[in-house]
Amino acid sequence: MKVEITGPIKRTKPFENDKDVGDIKIVVPGTVISNRTDFMSGHGTFYSNDDIVASVAGAVRQVNKLLTVQPFKSRYSPDVGDVIVGRVVEVQQKRWKVDINSISEGLLALANVSLPGGELRRKSAEDEMRMRMYMEEGDLVVAEVLNVQSDAIQLQARTLRYGKLGQGLLVKVSPSLMKRRKTHFHDLHFGAKLILARNGWVWIEPPSDGQMSATGGYTHSDEL
């Protein structure tokens, strides 16, 4: 698809404030959305003297007095309760650092993980030493977002459905395509399992032979 523009084209008046497509107002960074006195600026906007100006290109959303601009394509920004699939990048003292294709890495604390075998018990010092035996760098894990702070995203994998992933296939798509739904775990009719994570990573697992429920989500592969 080739689009050619020679200078400003006729259909947009220069410096027109915004573009209305149906009922959604689409803005370009730098356009003034509103006056400061009427609204508060949320994500995607900033104050400039007396105006609220958009800082990303997207749709203007208004909730009561809060104005936000939602970009259609951006890095995944986690919400509390999102199901995500991540890859372990570092094993630290009492937690794992997980790459979840977001602005900062996710932190999965040892206390927030259910150990293999399905038991939920207080983690001892020995468990700390054995962290690497459960998950190490390069492993894939499915978890839920527990808390989002400015510089840290805390994850938890306490229930049986979360935890380290075994053999399967990972497909990466854009996070903006993943809508939030009631459940992100799906069982396909021919036996395969599907996890549609909110960070854009899709996990496809081959049909198992009944091992999953017995070990509580922990799988061990003998292949190197």
Added chain:
Amino acid sequence: MKRFNTYDAYKIRYDGRRFDQIRNVNFKFGLYPHADGSVYFEQGCTKVICAVYGPRQSRIRTSDDLCHINCQFSLSSFATQSKKKAQRSMEAGRLLERTLKSVIDRSAYPKTRVDIFCEIIQGDGSHLAACINAASLALVDAGIPVKGVVSAVECGVTRGYICTDLNGSEVRSSAPKIVLATLDGKRESIMVDYKNCLHINQMERMIEAGFDANEKIYACLREAILLRTEDLRKVVAVKEL
């Protein structure tokens, strides 16, 4: 063989443009699907590819824990008529970095980094200006909050006349030229890179010409962003609040 001077005779340049006319702008977004933002940008025959990665986790800590901006500006070995090794210009990379640092909202994402890579695959003048324009588009494509859309243009004196958006044959190493970058097409500069000697009386006229040309380039970039946003809207789920 002496070239016929169209500048004096018809007040047009050798490529047929008027002195204040900019070149055709062409663009295509989404060249690198795995990059957060990417754009292929043409300004006449100058072709630039820009890819932006970020904001993502950074090991480098800046003062005040702001977002770390890393810019790379490189000219391919096949880009110009003279056969050269692939060059990575530190000076142009620095200028690009300083321009974008003043535009990106660095406090929004502390302890992260944004990497911007610009590669000129065909050079025909206005290299730095084209890279700034491309980087500006790529940043908006990546959804990184910015203060506005940056546009840049290179102006210089050719055969005694002030010309905007110089092409390869008009860019001479000894001729005075400026690269002027503005925000949202307003008449305030956010970066000026000035080379060689110019009479003080000419300077104001050159900057005025730069502002005028920037308004035109800004209109092109703005239209590009609107078209891209409309395309994305058709594909992406708009979050219901």
